[in-house]
Amino acid sequence: MVFPERFSNLPAHAWPRLRNLLDVSEGGGPAIHMTIGEPKHAFPAWVMDVIAENAVGFNSYPPNEGSPELRGAIAGFVQRRYDVALDPDTQVMALNGTREGLYNAVMALCPEAKNGQRPAILMPNPFYQVYMIAALGVAADPIMVPATLETAHLPDFAGLPEDVLNRTTAAYICSPANPQGAVATRDYWRDLIALAEKYDFKIFADECYSEIYRDTPPVGALQVAQEMGADLNRVVIFHSLSKRSNLPGLRSGFVASGAENIREIRQLRNFAGAPLPLPLQAAAAAVWNDEAHVIENRAMYVEKYKAADRILGHIPGYASPEAGFFLWLPVENDEAAAVKLWRETGVRVLPGGYLAQDWNGTNPGQKYIRAAMVAPQAETEHGITLIRDCLYPQ
DSSP: OOOOOTTTTOOOOHHHHHHHHHTTSOOSSSOEEOSSOOOOSOOOTHHHHHHHHTGGGGGSOOOTTOOHHHHHHHHHHHHHHHOOOOOTTTSEEEEESHHHHHHHHHHHHOOSOBTTBOOEEEEEESOOHHHHHHHHHTTOEEEEEEOOGGGTTSOOGGGSOHHHHTTEEEEEEESSOTTTOOOOOHHHHHHHHHHHHHHTOEEEEEOTTTTOBSSSOOOOHHHHHHHHTOOGGGEEEEEEHHHHSSOGGGOEEEEEOOHHHHHHHHHHHHHHOOOOOHHHHHHHHHHHTOOHHHHHHHHHHHHHHHHHHHHHTTSTTOOOOSBSSEEEEEOSOHHHHHHHHHHHHOEEOEEGGGGSOOBTTBOTTTTEEEEEOOSOHHHHHHHHHHHHHHHSOO
């Protein structure tokens, strides 16, 4: 039997690499985990009650596209948040974790060739690794576009050669960005949508950090598409309850777009999907309908932003994140800094190069470490202080 080789030569995933880097030595103190972006704030207590009240739903196969109540709650969230009216029956689909949708969107929506050539799928570098795997899964070329200080930590897709743009079928963009916390402006979205219309590709907007920000809600891709009068099938947005509501284990997200795109994504889900169980769908609907807990959650992150600015603000090259919950901190060498922190303080962070790929001879993450501010306030401040004292002594 002959197997395809598209996944055989991938670099090791970030987490096994991190364990291999750090676990060969003892930590210099009680472990403080600032690696993975797993929110540790409390989720709404009533979520458990909703699941229990709907437990009989475990006796039934759940609807593939999401229950009417869940799709209605998602459409309501998009209307409140972005002033975009979506038809919950044709323009929304519930996801069993947003990663599923980010991968399957390529499978469902991207052609096998474009203009007689092998397709290209664009993505920022650093990036969420599912973007690259999705491209490889359809035998497309993943084109990694540096998202660096020089480009305001967002990829300059318009700067790509025309021969690449002519075979582009989709572009992934994360705003607010993981790991840098940069936010795409209204002008950025306008320019990207115009570029996508000119070269006829789709925009896959990963907006999973959209509800964690300081003062101003980040503008959304579908919102700007509507303002421009663009076809909503040009833009596909992805959202999650993991960050917004501290429910990473609920595995509830959604994809929304024009009806044509959602029809194709649903068709793939009919054959290859795994929908959320009905009791969890009921809980997700209740959570999407509630904003009070989101406001409370966001306020806690704002205090962490303030603490990070106070503790690290003097460091040359420190950039206060606009949104999200990561610190993207400049270092001379990412792995050396992560090892030093672990051995001397017990703080575990992620080398920035593990979130990026070498491209044209450079890795745009190797001069950074990523630290997640997801723990309670006191633990987060302690961890940030240890990072400062160890890596940036005054």
